[in-house]
Amino acid sequence: MKSLDAKLAQFRTQPGSRSFIIADAKDADMAFGVRAPGPRGYLSSRGERPAKFSPEVWSRDEFGYRNLPEFLDIIREVVSQGLVDIMLMSAYVSEQLTIKEGLFRSSHVTPAARANDTTDVWAVRHGCYTKEPAQTFRSASIDQIQCGRVECDRGGAEFPGANLGLYSVTFVNELAQDRETLRAFKEFREEAERKAFRYFLEVFDPNVSSGVPAEKLGEFINDTILRTLAGVPEAGRPVFLKIAYHGARAMEELAQYDPNLVVGILGGSAGTTYDAFRLIHDAQKHGARVALFGRKINNAEHQLGFIEMLRLVTDGRVSPEEAVRAYHGILQSKGIKPNRPLEQDLVLTDQSMSYGGEAARRVVEVRNNPLAGVATSRAGAVGGAQQASGSGAARNHTEKLAAVGGVERWPVLGDGKPDFGHMTSAQRLAYDADRLTRRYG
Secondary structure, three states: OOHHHHHHHHHHHOOOOOOOEEEEEEOHHHOOHHHOOOEOOOOOOOOOOOOOOOOOOOOHHHHOEOOHHHHHHHHHHHHHHOOOOEEEEOHHHHHHHHHHOOOOOOOOOEEEEEOOOOHHHOOOOOOOHHHOOOOOOOOOOHHHHHHOOOOOOOOOOOOOOOOEEEEEEEOOOOHHHHHHHHHHHHHHHHHHHHOOOEEEEEEEOOOOOOOOOHHHHHHHHHHHHHHHHOOOOHHHOOOOEEEOOOOHHHHHHHHOOOOOOOEEEEOOOOOOHHHHHHHHHHHHHOOOOEEEEOHHHHOOOOHHHHHHHHHHHHOOOOOHHHHHHHHHHHHHHHOOOOOOOHHHHOOOOOOHHHHOOOOOOOOOOOOOOHHHHHHHHHHHHHHHHHHOOOOHHHHHHOOEEEEEOOEEEEEEOOOOOEOHHHOOHHHHHHHHHHHHHHHHO
8 A cells, every 4th residue: 555545544544643744746847947857966876867068068067957867866766765655746757757667566655747737837947927827727638647648548447657646726816817727627626536536736825916915825725725625525625735834823724624634735945954844843733744845855965864854853753953953964974065054054044934924933722633632742751751761660661772883872672672762852863863874874
């Protein structure tokens, strides 16, 4: 079973589960063109792929962007790592890796393809499309995503391609414009239902002036989502949502409305490393169950290490601050120069907080939030264990400390496995840094 399906089932049966879905959004070629594969500072272990450049024009390093073969190598490496649940790609890239190569056949990672490309993602150099109200458009059909052709043979139960897609809508608070957006969405989901194609729904913030104050944008998006889906029966509803994070209040308002509605966040621009780790931490704390990070992963100095830190944060193993420090430890061990010094990378930038126009988080009382309850009980257990670390009870559970380089670093059980229940914050950080260094160093 794919991990996506297992976690979706767990959400239904175990409301307090800490399970979290992480998607790597590698569909930027539907938006950015040459820049889509990202900067060449990070390549897969396979290294550089051949490229043709005239030396009198520029060098390969001077050009700065990966080519598509290098981009595909990174996708293969991330899928092999196995820490993400979904790999989102363009229809063309999905065809190469899913249909022709069979990359996902023996993987628990679910392939997905962008099912439409509205004009607000046409972010080509020197273009002005993103400044106009988003217009509906679909490059790939559902059949082409599922089997690579205009019409699929529907005699069998499965297709060689992806059977999960991202459909995006952008509401701009203008009647005729938004009505046309809804009309196109209706046509898509009816076709998807007929062809047994699953999708998740991305609801962008208005890409032009909408008349909605920034501090009210979360309310506008929440109401628009719920109003849109109220007329959609279960067979045609999205698997989950993908929206901008507008702060704790907006997230909890939406997440608590319907237990069957799985809410996810989008990553937005790259920002600092702390931006990414704090965003996924805060969103999960207040009800999100999914995160789809594109540029935040693709622009990372070391994508595998960055993804591992995202997973450790959502698992509750490290705090966002600890994750930033451990990530920099990975970079140091591999001799990779970070984009920013550690001190700067631990800063929460204004850019990342612009989702809801909030310069600082508001602290609110959380009631009947199963995730908050899990976090609270875990914190109490860990805190109690730390207080008892010098007591007889602690010694009964912790037989010894793991030695790294002859130095005792963290507690382990009698069988040699790490004793997470009795680790201090510093010991957990040391354990994860050592494990990641051994894996990637």
